[in-house]
Structures are given as C-alpha cells and as structure tokens.
Amino acid sequence: MRQVSIIGIGQTRVNEHWEKSIRDLGVEAVLAALRDAGTDSVDALYLGNMLSGELSGQEHTAALIADHAGLGGVEALKVEAACAAGAAALRVGYMAVASGVIDLAVVCGVEKMTDRLSEEVTAALAFAADAEYEVAQGISFVSLNALLMRRYMHEYGVERSAFANFAVNAHRNAMNNPYAMFHMPITEEAFNKSRMIAEPVGLLDSAPICDGAAAVVLCPRSEAREFNERPVHILASAVATDRLAVHDRSDPLFLRAAYESAQKAYEQARVGPGDIDLFELHDAFTIMSALSLEAAGFAARGQGVRLAQEGEIALQGGIPICTMGGLKGRGHPVGATGIYQIVEVVQQLRGEAGENQVDCRLGMAQNIGGSGATVITHILEALS
Amino acid sequence: MRQVSIIGIGQTRVNEHWEKSIRDLGVEAVLAALRDAGTDSVDALYLGNMLSGELSGQEHTAALIADHAGLGGVEALKVEAACAAGAAALRVGYMAVASGVIDLAVVCGVEKMTDRLSEEVTAALAFAADAEYEVAQGISFVSLNALLMRRYMHEYGVERSAFANFAVNAHRNAMNNPYAMFHMPITEEAFNKSRMIAEPVGLLDSAPICDGAAAVVLCPRSEAREFNERPVHILASAVATDRLAVHDRSDPLFLRAAYESAQKAYEQARVGPGDIDLFELHDAFTIMSALSLEAAGFAARGQGVRLAQEGEIALQGGIPICTMGGLKGRGHPVGATGIYQIVEVVQQLRGEAGENQVDCRLGMAQNIGGSGATVITHILEALS
Numbered sequence: 001m002r003q004v005s006i007i008g009i010g011q012t013r014v015n016e017h018w019e020k021s022i023r024d025l026g027v028e029a030v031l032a033a034l035r036d037a038g039t040d041s042v043d044a045l046y047l048g049n050m051l052s053g054e055l056s057g058q059e060h061t062a063a064l065i066a067d068h069a070g071l072g073g074v075e076a077l078k079v080e081a082a083c084a085a086g087a088a089a090l091r092v093g094y095m096a097v098a099s100g101v102i103d104l105a106v107v108c109g110v111e112k113m114t115d116r117l118s119e120e121v122t123a124a125l126a127f128a129a130d131a132e133y134e135v136a137q138g139i140s141f142v143s144l145n146a147l148l149m150r151r152y153m154h155e156y157g158v159e160r161s162a163f164a165n166f167a168v169n170a171h172r173n174a175m176n177n178p179y180a181m182f183h184m185p186i187t188e189e190a191f192n193k194s195r196m197i198a199e200p201v202g203l204l205d206s207a208p209i210c211d212g213a214a215a216v217v218l219c220p221r222s223e224a225r226e227f228n229e230r231p232v233h234i235l236a237s238a239v240a241t242d243r244l245a246v247h248d249r250s251d252p253l254f255l256r257a258a259y260e261s262a263q264k265a266y267e268q269a270r271v272g273p274g275d276i277d278l279f280e281l282h283d284a285f286t287i288m289s290a291l292s293l294e295a296a297g298f299a300a301r302g303q304g305v306r307l308a309q310e311g312e313i314a315l316q317g318g319i320p321i322c323t324m325g326g327l328k329g330r331g332h333p334v335g336a337t338g339i340y341q342i343v344e345v346v347q348q349l350r351g352e353a354g355e356n357q358v359d360c361r362l363g364m365a366q367n368i369g370g371s372g373a374t375v376i377t378h379i380l381e382a383l384s
Numbered sequence: 385m386r387q388v389s390i391i392g393i394g395q396t397r398v399n400e401h402w403e404k405s406i407r408d409l410g411v412e413a414v415l416a417a418l419r420d421a422g423t424d425s426v427d428a429l430y431l432g433n434m435l436s437g438e439l440s441g442q443e444h445t446a447a448l449i450a451d452h453a454g455l456g457g458v459e460a461l462k463v464e465a466a467c468a469a470g471a472a473a474l475r476v477g478y479m480a481v482a483s484g485v486i487d488l489a490v491v492c493g494v495e496k497m498t499d500r501l502s503e504e505v506t507a508a509l510a511f512a513a514d515a516e517y518e519v520a521q522g523i524s525f526v527s528l529n530a531l532l533m534r535r536y537m538h539e540y541g542v543e544r545s546a547f548a549n550f551a552v553n554a555h556r557n558a559m560n561n562p563y564a565m566f567h568m569p570i571t572e573e574a575f576n577k578s579r580m581i582a583e584p585v586g587l588l589d590s591a592p593i594c595d596g597a598a599a600v601v602l603c604p605r606s607e608a609r610e611f612n613e614r615p616v617h618i619l620a621s622a623v624a625t626d627r628l629a630v631h632d633r634s635d636p637l638f639l640r641a642a643y644e645s646a647q648k649a650y651e652q653a654r655v656g657p658g659d660i661d662l663f664e665l666h667d668a669f670t671i672m673s674a675l676s677l678e679a680a681g682f683a684a685r686g687q688g689v690r691l692a693q694e695g696e697i698a699l700q701g702g703i704p705i706c707t708m709g710g711l712k713g714r715g716h717p718v719g720a721t722g723i724y725q726i727v728e729v730v731q732q733l734r735g736e737a738g739e740n741q742v743d744c745r746l747g748m749a750q751n752i753g754g755s756g757a758t759v760i761t762h763i764l765e766a767l768s
Contacts, residue, residue, distance in 0.1 A: 001484040021516060044623075053438050057519065059511040060466035063625045063757045067632070073644055075623035076758065077472045078464040082444035088461045092476055099483035100385040101621075127443040132405060135441065237485075239428075239459035241447045248451070260457055373447045374460065 004097045005224035005231040005383065008037025008106075008217030009343045014181040014331030017211040022049075022056045022112035026065035029213035029339075030108050034069075037217035037227050043102045044075035048089030048109035049335035050082055054124040055116050065108065075102070081239075082128035083284065084369030085109065086338020087376035090216070094237045097218045109339030110213035121209050125334070128370040130245040142206065142285075144246060144371045146198035149287035152253055153200065156302035160200045163286035164191040165308035167204045167328055170283060173315065174325025176355040179340075181210050181331035205286040207332035214339040216346070224383065230350045235271075235362070236379040238264035244373045257375035258295035258366065265364070265377040266297075273297035276379070277360035278348055279319055280341040282368035283326045292366060293319070296377075320358050323348060338367035342378060349382040388481045389608035389615040389767065392421025392490075392601035393727045398565040398715030401595040406433075406440045406496035410449035413597035413723075414492050418453075421601035421611050427486045428459035432473030432493035433719035434466055438508040439500050449492065459486070465623075466512035467668065468753030469493065470722020471760035474600070478621045481602045493723030494597035505593050509718070512754040514629040526590065526669075528630055528755045530582035533671035536637055537584065540686035544584045547670035548575040549692035551588045551712050554667060557699065558709025560739040563724075565594050565715035589670040591716035598723040600730070608767065614734045619655075619746070620763040622648035628757045641759035642679035642750060649748070649761040650681075657681035660763070661744035662704045662732055664725040666752035667711045676750060677703070680761075704742050707732060722751035726762060733766040 010032025012025055020028075026047065034040055047062035058064065059078075066076035081088035086109030096102035113121050122142070126135045129144060153160065168188055174180035186204060194204035217227075224231035240260035243249050249256070266272055273296060281292040290304030298319050299307050312318040324330055324344040327337055345363035347353045366377045394416025396409055404412075410431065418424055431446035442448065443462075450460035465472040470493030480486035497505050506526070510519045513528060537544065552572055558564035570588060578588035601611075608615035624644035627633050633640070650656055657680060665680070667673040674688030682703050683691050696702040708714055708728040711721055729747035731737045750761045 023516070050443055051437070053435070053508070053511050056515060057511055058515040059434055059464060060513075060628065060754050060757060062465065063753065064514065064628045066625055067628045067757070073625050073641060075475075076465070076625045077475065077623070079476075080443060080462040080464060081446065081460070091459075091461065092463075092479070095476070095479045095483045095485050098485060099479045101479050101482060124437070127437050127441055129444075130448065131440060131442040132407070239461070241450055241457050241460045244444065244448045244451045257457060369447065370444050373444060373451070 001098050002100055003221035004094050004218055004234045005221045006216050006346055007219050007224050007227040007231050008033045009346050010036055011179050011214040011340060011343050012212050013179045014210050014212035014333055016114040022052055022058060022061065022110055023064055023068050025112060025211060025213040026108055026110040027069045029215040030065060030069045030106055033106055033215035033217050039227065042071060042074060042104045042106045044096060044105045045071060046089040046093045046105060046107045047078045048086035048338055049078055049111060050080055050085045051111060051124050056112050081374045082369035083334045084338060084367040084374045084376050085335035087367035087378065090338060090342060091237055091239055091376060093218050094234055097220060103219060105218045106215055107218060107339060108213060108215040109336035111333035111335040112211045113209045113333060114211050118209060134245050142198045142201055145285040145287055146201040148252060149200050152287055155253060158305055161192050162305040162309055163205065164188040166283060166286040166289040167191050169313050170322045170326040170328035173323055173356055174329025177324040177330055180325040180329055181208060182329050201285055207284045207327035210331040210333050212331060212333035212336045214336050214343045216339060216342055231383050232346045232349045233381045233383050234378060235381045236265035236268035238268065239376045242373050244370065246371050253291065255291045255295040255372040257372055258292055261375045261377040262296040265379050269379040271362060276362050276364045278323050278358045278363045279321050280345055280365040281321050282366055283322055283328050284332055288368060296366060315356055315358055323353065323356050323358055341365035341367060345380050349380055385482050386484055387605035388478050388602055388618045389605045390600050390730055391603050391608050391611040391615050392417045393730050394420055395563050395598040395724060395727050396596050397563045398594050398596035398717055400498040406436055406442060406445065406494055407448055407452050409496060409595060409597040410492055410494040411453045413599040414449060414453045414490055417490055417599035417601050426455060426458060426488045426490045428480060428489045429455060430473040430477045430489060430491045431462045432470035432722055433462055433495060434464055434469045435495060435508050440496050465758040466753035467718045468722055468751040468758045468760050469719035471751035471762065474722065474726060475621055475623055475760060477602050478618055481604060487603060489602045490599055491602060491723060492597060492599040493720035495717035495719040496595045497593045497717060498595050502593060518629050526582040526585055529669040529671055530585040532636060533584050536671055539637060542689055545576050546689040546693055547589065548572040550667060550670040550673040551575050553697050554706045554710040554712035557707055557740055558713025561708040561714055564709040564713055565592060566713050585669055591668045591711035594715040594717050596715060596717035596720045598720050598727045600723060600726055615767050616730045616733045617765045617767050618762060619765045620649035620652035622652065623760045626757050628754065630755050639675045639679040639756040641756055642676055645759045645761040646680040649763050653763040655746060660746050660748045662707050662742045662747045664729055664749040665705050666750055667706055668716055672752060680750060699740055699742055707737065707740050707742055725749035725751060729764050733764055
C-alpha cells in the first residue's frame with residue numbers, strides 16, 4: 001500500500017454566493033488546488049457533496065465539475081455520507097492513490113445551499129436522519145441537536161452558558177481567515193442572549209446555511225516533493241458508523257463512531273490524543289464540539305465543555321480547535337466542510353495560517369455525518 | 385496492489401415493491417450476498433444509489449443500510465454517478481480492497497423509484513443531465529435519447545425497426561431470470577407498433593421505472609477460495625467521463641467515455657473485444673445498446689444495429705448481451721443496475737445462469753451514467 005500526501009489546496013470563500021452555481025464553486029476550488037500543486041491535469045476527481053440533487057436539481061455532479069474544470073474525461077465520482085461527504089470523498093481519494101490505481105487525484109467538497117428557501121434547506125438537511133423513524137415524527141437536525149444538548153445539560157448539570165466559548169472561539173479565529181463567512185467577533189454575553197432556534201440551541205450555537213467549495217490534490221508520498229516543497233502526509237484515514245437514529249443508541253451522549261474512528265486513526269498513526277497539536281472538529285452545533293472532544297479522547301465524559309470554559313481550545317491552549325473559524329465561524333457548506341477542515345490543517349502544517357498559526361506537527365480533522373452516525377477522522381503530518 | 389475477487393452475490397427481484405422501502409431492499413440484497421459468501425461481517429459497505437434523497441427523502445443511505453443489516457459500525461459510504469452509481473460503488477470497493485485498507489467489503493446498488501408519481505421520477509432522472517443548460521430547456525432523459533436515436537437513424541439510414549431485436553432479445557432472456565421484472569416475451573411486431581414516448585423512442589425501447597437492490601462481496605484474490613469454491617476475479621475496472629451535456633460533444637453518436645473506459649479495461653485485462661464471451665451493456669434505451677456495442681469495439685460505427693438484426697446478440701450469438709434480461713427485461717432501478725450487471729456476469733461465470741447459460745470465461749459489464757457522460761467498465765474472469 002502506497003502512502004499518500006497532499007500537494008495542493010484550494011478554496012472559495014464560504015458565503016452566500018448568489019451569483020455562483022454549484023458548478024462554478026466546484027470548478028473554482030478545483031482549479032485553485034491544481035494551481036497550488038503546480039499541475040493542470042489529474043487522473044481522477046472525487047467529489048464530496050450531500051444535496052446537489054435536492055437543492056440544485058443536479059446529480060452526476062462529479063462528472064459535471066470535472067467537465068467544466070477542463071479535466072478531459074477523467075474518472076469522476078461523487079461520494080455522500082451526509083455532512084461527512086467531504087471527508088468521505090477524501091477517504092475514497094486516499095484509497096485510490098494508496099492502491100496504485102490512481103496516481104494524481106483531486107478531491108473536492110462542494111455545497112450550494114442558498115438558492116432555496118431556508119425551510120427547504122432545513123428539510124433537505126434532515127435527510128441525514130432516519131426518514132421513516134425520525135423525520136416522519138417531525139424531527140429536524142436542529143431539534144435532534146437540541147435534544148442532545150438538553151440531555152447533556154441535565155446529565156452533567158451544566159448551564160447553556162458553559163458552551164459559549166465554543167462559539168466565541170470560532171468567531172474569533174474566523175476573523176483572520178479571509179475564506180471565512182463571518183468576520184464578526186461575538187461575546188459570551190451575545191451568546192447567552194442569542195435567539196433560540198430549538199431550545200436550548202440558539203442562533204449562536206449553530207453553523208450557518210451557506211455555499212462553498214474546497215479541494216486538495218493527492219499523490220503518492222514518494223512523488224510529493226516533485227510537486228511541492230511542503231507536502232503534508234496523510235498518516236491516518238478512518239471511517240466508523242453508528243446506529244443512524246439517535247433513539248437506537250443505548251447512550252446518545254456517547255458518539256461511538258467518533259470514538260471508533262478516532263481510535264482507528266490513532267492506531268494507524270501510532271499516536272494518541274496527547275500528540276495532536278490541533279483538532280479541526282465538527283462544530284455544527286456547540287453540543288457537537290463537546291461530544292467530539294470527549295469521544296476523541298481529549299476530555300472525560302461530561303468534561304468537554306470545560307476545555308472551552310478554561311480556554312484550552314484557543315490557539316494558545318492545550319488543544320486548539322476550529323483554528324480558522326470552524327463550522328460556526330468559517331461556515332458549514334455541508335458536503336464541503338470535510339475538505340475545508342483538511343485544507344485548514346494543511347495551512348497550519350505548512351505554517352501558512354497567518355495570525356492564527358499554531359505550533360504544530362500533527363493535525364487531526366474529524367467530519368461528522370448526521371447526528372454522529374458517520375464519523376471520519378484524518379491525521380495529517382508535516383513532512384520535514 | 386492486491387487483486388480482487390467476488391465471493392458472494394445477492395439480489396432482490398426487480399419490481400414495483402410497494403411494500404418495501406429503500407432500507408428494506410438494500411438490507412435484503414446485502415444479507416443475501418453475505419450468505420452467499422458465507423460470512424456475517426465485513427469491513428465496509430459501499431452503496432451505489434442515485435435518487436434516495438429526491439425520491440425517499442433519505443440521504444446518508446449507506447450508513448442506514450449498514451445499520452439495519454446489522455453490520456455494527458462498519459465504514460459505509462454512498463457513491464453516485466447518475467445511472468452508473470452501481471458500478472461506481474464497485475469501483476470504490478475494488479480500490480478499497482486493492483489498496484489493502486479493507487479486507488472484506490460488500491458493495492450494494494439500490495434504487496426505490498415507485499413511491500413517487502412517474503412525472504416526479506422523470507424529473508429526478510433528468511438530474512443526470514446538465515441542470516442549467518439541458519434540463520432548463522425542457523430536456524428529459526427520454527427526449528435526449530430520442531434526439532440521439534433520430535440522429536442515428538438519419539446518419540446511418542436505418543429504420544426504427546432495426547432496433548427491435550434489442551428489446552425482443554432482452555425480454556426473451558428475462559423469461560428465465562426469476563429476479564427479472566418482466567416475464568413477458570415481446571415480438572418485433574409489438575416493438576414496431578409500440579406507443580411512442582418521445583418519437584422515435586417508444587415504450588418498448590425503454591427500460592422501466594422500478595425498484596430493486598443487488599450486492600456483491602469482495603475480498604483479496606489470495607483469500608477468495610477460503611470463502612467460495614467458485615470465486616470470480618475482477619480483471620479490469622475502469623472509469624471514463626465525457627462532456628456532460630450532449631450539445632458539448634463534437635460527435636454525439638460516439639460514446640467517447642464508453643470507448644475510453646472499454647479501452648482502459650481491455651488494457652488492464654490484456655484482452656480485446658474478441659476475447660469477451662458476454663457483454664452486459666446498458667440498454668436503458670435501444671439506441672444505447674447500438675452505441676455501446678460500437679464504442680466498446682464490437683461493431684463499426686453505424687453497425688451496432690446489425691448485431692441485433694443478425695442475432696449476434698443472442699445467447700448463442702457472437703457477442704451475447706443482456707443475458708439475464710438487461711435493463712429492458714430485468715429492469716433498471718438506476719443506482720442498482722450496475723451491480724445487477726455484475727451479479728449476472730458472476731452467475732454466468734459460475735455456470736449458474738440456468739437455461740440462459742453461455743459458454744464463457746470472460747464477461748464484461750458496462751454501466752452508463754447520463755447520456756454517456758460517465759461510463760464504467762468491468763471485466764470479470766472465472767477463476768479456474
């Protein structure tokens with residue numbers, strides 16, 4: 001099995017891109033990544049996307065973007081795993097290059113959400129849950145997270161304000177990321193007063209509906225230096241799943257798939273949580289940040305919020321998270337998010353994170369589909 | 385790179401399954417394939433599906449089916465490439481096992497189409513075409529194929545009746561396939577008189593809207609005999625794409641991606657068209673059969689219909705196609721079709737095709753997405 005490196009990154013700004021279609025966004029990110037890698041051709045394009053059919057009336061989106069990026073007939077496949085579609089596409093690209101079948105691959109994540117009414121988008125996002133046994137009861141993604149957050153507050157005796165710093169930290173870090181949607185710091189007070197969406201989930205607990213695309217170029221590690229002086233090596237790539245419906249899980253506050261995929265990744269990389277210098281986690285809602293930190297081994301059960309309260313998640317803290325803004329600050333174009341996370345870890349490992357630079361050698365990204373039913377973890381290393 | 389074998393197959397009957405959801409269908413096929421392979425666990429599930437979101441309000445479908453098949457937290461990803469989604473999932477499973485990352489994978493194709501009105505299904509199928517430049521002009525999938533068929537008839541001076549035997553052959557072969565939707569022979573006369581859908585495409589040129597699921601289990605070739613006395617080896621796996629919109633192609637009657645993916649597959653397998661003993665092609669419309677035979681090297685340009693007219697496509701002919709009924713006779717649950725094709729080639733290579741048995745050692749399957757924008761070719765060999 002060949003080892004795999006990342007030799008190029010590209011991204012559009014996350015925003016409400018009224019003037020760009022899903023094709024435009026995907027092509028822009030793909031071409032930026034190819035430029036960064038110093039190549040104009042690849043053997044394959046793997047696309048992470050969740051809702052191109054539902055929101056743009058477009059499936060077959062990988063072939064469309066390959067076509068309009070001028071990639072001339074290459075292999076092109078779309079991969080979907082709800083909000084983990086981005087990392088799922090990276091997983092496929094990783095296996096393609098590792099196998100020797102593909103030498104040079106571009107992996108793109110893209111989502112175009114703002115052409116539809118927000119209630120249509122909310123309905124489509126719920127397709128990540130169990131259509132027959134959750135959604136048919138009226139559950140939405142926000143209300144599922146509200147149930148989890150309420151349960152967490154009850155079990156561990158914490159107030160909603162304990163989650164504030166997840167959002168404050170994300171918005172602060174997004175300030176220095178030109179590709180982030182929000183360049184607007186928020187205060188703990190604003191978080192505490194924020195309008196409720198589905199109590200106790202407020203507006204400032206929640207990542208925004210938005211558009212964006214990000215891409216990375218992969219090649220075998222042995223050839224990485226031919227393309228790039230600062231290649232980044234994929235040390236681990238791991239996928240795990242859990243029961244899809246939250247009511248089927250014996251312990252809803254334990255993200256079993258996050259635990260399993262993190263453990264598999266640590267084993268592959270032969271490291272532990274203590275070796276990870278930054279952690280791009282899936283903060284679609286603040287409750288997910290707490291549960292992810294616990295499942296991935298950075299905090300004991302019920303202690304995830306402490307890392308926020310005590311500032312350990314800050315750039316200078318023990319385990320920096322959301323260093324370029326996370327889903328809350330950079331934005332969460334769902335199928336693209338997993339690749340934005342990877343692009344940002346690469347920026348950090350290359351030393352290109354500007355004012356948000358963290359001292360790092362190992363970075364971890366964890367992309368979550370649904371309410372934790374699919375979790376994909378990658379560990380990246382700066383090649384010295 | 386490890387070589388990859390197929391050690392288990394499973395399928396539901398293709399039909400209008402009013403009483404089964406997409407979850408039920410997928411689980412049934414997966415469990416049948418695992419039983420056939422003699423295993424009750426795998427490391428990963430890769431799911432081919434096009435329209436679960438649009439027609440069942442369900443994305444994240446791979447994790448859902450893995451969950452309800454009792455696969456206990458395994459890696460699960462959905463792969464989409466329009467009507468080539470089935471073969472696309474096999475492609476991913478193939479790379480996963482070839483890479484050494486995954487030892488045992490189940491690849492399932494599933495589609496549930498009959499819970500919606502046929503006009504909704506027709507609209508969703510058009511998502512395989514270019515939403516902004518084809519569909520926005522009112523094009524549907526049937527009308528795209530009608531344009532191609534009309535052009536073929538004009539360029540090569542053939543009548544619609546020249547296509548009759550594609551449909552007659554498919555229905556005849558489906559008679560002996562218990563998993564086929566149609567057990568109803570048709571005559572050339574019936575074909576010639578069939579009701580027009582989009583002239584010159586008639587009802588009997590067209591594969592039906594239907595439900596179904598099929599699955600295969602993959603393992604490294606070196607371990608195949610531990611599971612199965614008659615493993616089948618994947619000699620070649622190749623994907624190619626073309627311009628997505630038909631109007632962007634300089635020669636619309638040449639399926640460039642079918643040509644490219646067949647050529648890549650022949651090179652990998654070190655064989656040519658003359659070595660192929662049966663060819664499961666993508667007869668969503670009769671025109672696609674003619675164009676596929678030409679692009680894959682079985683007939684010169686404009687001569688594809690001759691193979692039908694002269695009976696060369698029959699079970700006893702020079703190049704048997706649609707040996708278990710093809711898309712027209714077995715049915716075309718779109719994201720499942722690519723796996724049905726593989727299951728049927730395996731049945732032939734194992735000598736389990738009953739009255740439709742062809743004398744064979746090498747079988748080829750070609751799955752087409754859209755009007756030819758994605759084409760995926762696999763060549764399988766009976767392990768002696």
